[in-house]
Amino acid sequence: MKKKVNKNIHLFLQIFSILGLVSLFLIFEIQEVRAESVNDVILNAPDGTSLADAFNLMPVGSNSHATIAKNKNGNDVCVLTDDNRDQRAALWSATNYQLDLNKDFDTKMKLYLGNKGRYAADGITFTLQNDPRGNNAFSSSTEGGALGVYSSQEARNSTEAAQEALQNSFSIEFDTHQNEGKGNAYDENSHNYKPGPNHIAATMPGNPETYDVYSSWLTQKVKVRHNLLTEPINLPNGSLSNGQWHDFEVHYDHITEQITYVFDGQSRVCNLPRTVFSSDYVYWGFTGTTGDDSNVNAVVFSELPKAVNVETTTDVLKNNTSVINKDVNMGDTLTYSLKATYLGGIQNWTDVVGEEFLNPYVEYVPHTLAVKYPETGTITKEEPQITPENHLIAPELTNDLGDVHENKWTSVEITFDVKVKNIDSNQKIIKAEDYTEFIGDNYTVRPYETSYQILNDEALRPQIKLSDSLANASVSVFPTDQSLTIDGEWKDKDSNTVSLFYKLNGQERVLQDNVSNTAKDSWLPFSQEISLADLNTGDNQVEVYAKDAEGQLSNHESFKIILNQGNVSFKSIDPEIQFKNMVISGTTVYSSPQATVGVVVEDTTGIPKDWQLKVKQTTSFSDGTRDLPAQLTYLNGEEKLSINDSSAVVLPVVQNNATDYSLQQDANHQFQLAVSPGAYTGEYQSQLEWTIERVP
Structure with missing residues (x-):
């Protein structure tokens, strides 16, 4: 009997232990599935x-x-x-x-x-x-x-x-x-x-x-x-x-x-x-x-499906006339008009953004985007975002559209301009496809297409390019400059002749007329001088272009001519004048320069000469120890002009070309050095000061 009791106690302990393990397991599972916040x-x-x-x-x-x-x-x-x-x-x-x-x-x-x-x-x-x-x-x-x-x-x-x-x-x-x-x-x-x-x-x-x-x-x-x-x-x-x-x-x-x-x-x-x-x-x-x-x-x-009911349209206009499914030309400026009208719904159309997936043949014209609310006449202007893919994203509308909760704005028009680019293609007609999308917080108008055709006159138009020294360059000239050479290359695919033109400050002039197209669709060189007589002081805009026999215009290449007022300045001065060696004696001896003295003045003012060349000796002749008893003069024909430190002496000049003048030097016009008796032998130096002075 005692043995039986012990067995029951043992079984009880086993059951209790198993239940304890199950209990611990359940507690572990509950910890793994905590309630979520x-x-x-x-x-x-x-x-x-x-x-x-x-x-x-x-x-x-x-x-x-x-x-x-x-x-x-x-x-x-x-x-x-x-x-x-x-x-x-x-x-x-x-x-x-x-x-x-x-x-x-x-x-x-x-x-x-x-x-x-x-x-x-x-x-x-x-x-x-x-x-x-x-x-x-x-x-x-x-x-x-x-x-x-x-x-x-x-x-x-x-x-x-x-x-x-x-x-x-x-x-x-x-x-x-x-x-x-x-x-x-x-x-x-x-x-x-x-x-x-x-x-x-x-x-x-x-x-x-x-x-x-x-x-x-x-x-x-x-x-x-x-x-x-x-x-x-x-x-x-x-x-x-x-x-x-x-x-x-x-x-x-x-x-x-x-x-x-x-x-x-x-x-x-x-x-x-x-x-x-x-x-x-x-x-x-x-x-x-x-x-x-x-x-x-x-x-x-x-x-949401149709929480709002809206109508949207997109039009593309040239000179206020729609060009949808019609032809436009390269270089045209087009106006896009994106309209959205709220027709009804259970909510206002909120946080609306208008987007236009522009075709690759146009580019947005900066500062042209405007958002207009017809009900109030309100117009706002703000620049859009333009992605590398030519995706124009207008700013989010400042007003929701709808009539729920007494909202007063039910329509909007987004307008902006684009310019049709020049297209490098052999196709005569290129289809331009755009897609409009209006994205709101509670409704999105899925992209829908509008299209027009671009006439690619570029496929047959002449082309022109300026030389590297002129293309988009700024060329400085002076009043003394009479002409400038315009050069570059042109080509045309089919015309027999091409005329070249240039515009100077907007005035058209002929550069070369009826030039024979000796190698069609190949680049041919051109070079032509133009007169600078009609330049304005400062910047002058020049455009160069071609026109073929059929009247089609090429691209326009441009550069700038800057007309400076000009000035008078030293172009060059010899750093030293060396006189011929002489023998000291009891009488005055004379020496002349070993070579012509190089003094050149440049005058780019384009007006009659109104200045003088002057020279003055600023130090006496010296070898560092003693002075040389000497007098520097300039022989001006029969006149001897003494050069010393008291005042500058006017020297004669001769005109070499349209801008350059040099010191007159010949048998009757030259420097002369007179050395008095009592001088010591040695190497002597002095300094001269050259000046240009305006003559009243």
Whole structure:
């Protein structure tokens, strides 16, 4: 008996130890799936469009924490559930913002399904519905696995299940938790198909065919047929609730009655007959739930379908006449007019930016962009952004467009000029295609095309280029300059003769007339002097161009002639004058320079000479120890001009050319040095000072 008691005690200790290990394991798991901060999710959510006036948030039950809040940039974020158990909510479009199934629609969103991985539950749906409860509709089931659209697990057959579910509805479910087992069988195998642990599936919650109901006295199971409309997007467990925002977009084609949805790059297409809804107009939005497990479920709308109704047009004008689908010429200045008019909607069109994808053959003319608001006559001017791809981005409109909440601006016109560039192409006609796009916070007008044709006269026009010394250069001249040579090359593809012209300060003149085109489509040299008689003091603009026999003009090459006023200055002076050696005697001896004294004055004033050349001796002749008794003179014919330090002496000059004058020197005009008796032998030096003086 004692031995039996000991055995029971031993078994008890074993069971207790096992339970203790299980307890520790469960505590460890709870630490790994901490509740997520919904505030962090909201704050760091991506930017999106405003939900104001477009949607109504419907918390379901007193436990719901659903909210529409602002991210760090002030954009709307809809939180359907936070990371708490038994949350339920729906976000439905406003009554005046139902989708019209007679028209296509597109919408883009960012979805956040928590960071709980395989411990997340339960998910959300994107749903279109015409339930009698309108934008108060929600499944009667309180179970998280119903996702707000399906029946409860208590339905006894598929008809009853459809009646409990959202009526006249279509849903795309994002299921973060695989529901299996008694009373929780939504994701069990049905008709030989079982969805993945995480899945995105299209269903019709109000249709009996959606359900596979198994009912007995022992168990009750309501299964959803996830592949009834199209193959689900099946994902590994925990893939949806990975702490990332997921891309989701929906496109509806009213002609084919097909809906296409894309989740993180994976797409599915399924038929969506309007008979599903018993109406052409449906409410749309999201539902979200949690159950015993939970995760944050949030939505940001990147693009809403027709929250605003606008009309946009683009025109291109030349001299106030439209050139759409017409011809323009190279060098033309064109005015682009981008107009947008608000026609209606549930919101104002906010934060609108007009953009033009310009063709590569034009360039924006700086300081021409203007934004005009016709209702108020307001005009603003601000430079656009021009990308390397010639994409013109106008500044964001200072006013929203619309009439909601007493807004007074309903239209805008953006205008700017471009210049058609010269095109190096053999095509005679070039099609220029532009694309206009208006991007707003809540609506985007997708790029649409405008076009015109550019007549490429350049293909047959003559071409001209100046020599490197002239092209875009500044050439300085003086009043004494009479002419300048213009040289370069020209070519023409087909004409027999070409005439060359130049414009001096806007006045056209002939450079060379009817020059024979001896080598067609090859560069031929030209060189021609032009008169400088009509220059203005300072800058003078010169344009050089060619005109062929058919009258087609070439490109214009330009340079600048700068006419200086001119001045009088020394061009050169010999640094020293060496006299011939002499023998000292008891009488005065004379010596002359060994070579002609080089003194040249340059006069570029272009007026009659009004100056004098003067010279003065500033120091006596000395060898460093004693002075030389000598007198320097200049023989000016029969006149002897004494040069000393008392005053400068005027010397005669002769004109060498249009600008240069030199000291007159010949047998009767030269320097002379007279050395008096009593001088000592040696090498003596003195200094002269040369000056130019104006004559009154």
